[in-house]
Amino acid sequence: MTDAVSAEATVPDWRVYPPMELPRILEVALTEIVEHGYDATSVRTIAREVGVTVPALYYHYENKQAILVALLEHAMTTVGGHIDGALADAGDDPVRRLSAVVEATALYMATYRDLAFLDSERRSLTPENRVRYAGHRDRIDGLLRSAIEDGCRTGIFATPVPDSARRAIFTMCQGIATWYRPDGPRTPTETARDYVRIALSAVECRDMRGD
Structure with missing residues (x-):
């Protein structure tokens, strides 16, 4: 199962980029990947930062x-x-x-x-x-x-x-x-x-x- 990320195909005002909203797992993963790189980022670290178990994270995303x-x-x-x-x-x-x-x-x-x-x-x-x-x-x-x-x-x-x-x-x-x-x-x-x-x-x- 994968959490859906809300994003419209079209936007009311294309010059406006509002504060980005991501599911918590993706928000943490983005921070970790940007800071450490994809290879050095672990699912265990993401799960810990989100405050869930690794199996719970895998319920939303099957892998990294x-x-x-x-x-x-x-x-x-x-x-x-x-x-x-x-x-x-x-x-x-x-x-x-x-x-x-x-x-x-x-x-x-x-x-x-x-x-x-x-x-x-x-x-x-x-x-x-x-x-x-x-x-x-x-x-x-x-x-x-x-x-x-x-x-x-x-x-x-x-x-x-x-x-x-x-x-x-x-x-x-x-x-x-x-x-x-x-x-x-x-x-x-x-x-x-x-x-x-x-x-x-x-x-x-x-x-x-x-x-």
Whole structure:
């Protein structure tokens, strides 16, 4: 049996990331994995911190892998819902679509940085779970690709290397979780806007309406 994590497919306001709510087991597991790494985190430690026995924990999650999968599924559902909301507002315009994907992703990375940091633990997934998780990541990558290709086709984006620009944008957004600090000089909103400007520059945008 697995505890369900509440996450809507769409969100009322995609720019708003409320305080994250996770079942207690996942909350503790997230803290332990971020601090010590997946391999060094034990089910026994999670159970002790939660205040349950190991058999009781296994009633909710069959093993440590299931806990990691639940966390990563929640991560992808969360960021995916916000990106979908942003794209719904953006319409068909490539500049606004690219800006929407980057802004929503950057906001997620800065606001839920511990959850976002778990992407680095995808190497710990079993082959089957890794394929499933890769599908989620590929979907976001595909949204970037579509916006960039449409912008290049219409001449709004002048980059001669759209694939390289896409990879650079995707990678830089993911990197936010590794360096962003809530007590730093930039808020998540400011950081997201910075990254939108960088992304539009990367594709050599001729029209900065996404700013």
